[in-house]
Amino acid sequence: MDKPFSQACENNKQPILNILQEAFANVVSVLEIGSGTGQHGVFFAAHLPHLVWQTSDMADNHDGINAWIDACPSDNLKRPIPFTLGQDTWPEGSFDGVFTANTTHIMQGDEATLMMQSVAENLPPDGVFCQYGPFNIDGQYTSDSNRAFDQSLRARGYGGIRDVSELQRWVQGSGLALCHRHLLPANNQLLVWQKRCK
Numbered sequence: 001m002d003k004p005f006s007q008a009c010e011n012n013k014q015p016i017l018n019i020l021q022e023a024f025a026n027v028v029s030v031l032e033i034g035s036g037t038g039q040h041g042v043f044f045a046a047h048l049p050h051l052v053w054q055t056s057d058m059a060d061n062h063d064g065i066n067a068w069i070d071a072c073p074s075d076n077l078k079r080p081i082p083f084t085l086g087q088d089t090w091p092e093g094s095f096d097g098v099f100t101a102n103t104t105h106i107m108q109g110d111e112a113t114l115m116m117q118s119v120a121e122n123l124p125p126d127g128v129f130c131q132y133g134p135f136n137i138d139g140q141y142t143s144d145s146n147r148a149f150d151q152s153l154r155a156r157g158y159g160g161i162r163d164v165s166e167l168q169r170w171v172q173g174s175g176l177a178l179c180h181r182h183l184l185p186a187n188n189q190l191l192v193w194q195k196r197c198k
């Protein structure tokens with residue numbers, strides 16, 4: 001199979017990696033939610049050799065992810081497991097890190113809520129969640145292009161861009177706390193969450 005290709009992944013992988021190198025410095029096992037093409041997984045596993053990277057997504061995307069893993073294998077990169085929030089239970093394994101890119105605005109509101117709450121419930125103390133994508137701040141879009149993107153997402157039936165304060169509200173009292181909010185190119189952000197004791 002030809003490898004699926006996302007130009008956005010090629011553009012954002014290095015800026016994201018620059019942050020993951022610090023955020024995941026003490027993490028040993030990462031679950032990636034919604035691996036998509038698989039481009040992020042092969043790149044991050046190769047550049048973060050101290051940890052194991054477990055890809056996951058809906059079964060429809062597995063052939064593409066496997067094609068990338070066939071082309072760019074790493075000993076610390078695991079083939080995709082089926083995981084759809086709202087359908088599947090949290091995957092087996094002890095993950096002290098979770099990564100997801102460009103999934104929060106694709107998911108329906110109840111799926112995005114479930115993702116936040118599942119991460120909060122399943123990460124061990126000190127576990128780290130890195131969440132990349134477009135997000136609103138204090139009810140405001142961060143750019144006109146994000147406003148237009150949100151309108152097109154919602155018109156196509158996707159959940160749409162979420163506000164950071166909404167994400168925080170969903171995990172209130174869970175011990176999952178937002179530690180850093182990094183501004184990245186193309187009006188995207190990388191949110192770094194950490195599990196504290198409740």
Ligand SMILES: C[S@@+](CC[C@H](N)C(=O)[O-])C[C@H]1O[C@@H](n2cnc3c(N)ncnc32)[C@H](O)[C@@H]1O
Nearest residue numbers: 034035036058083084085101102103106107111
């Ligand atoms: C826009 S793509 C992003 C893919 C990749 N992470 C990237 O940054 O290019 C959204 C991804 O979210 C996945 N996704 C959508 N709804 C999901 C759900 N409920 N549970 C898990 N993954 C989901 C899709 O299958 C798809 O791979």
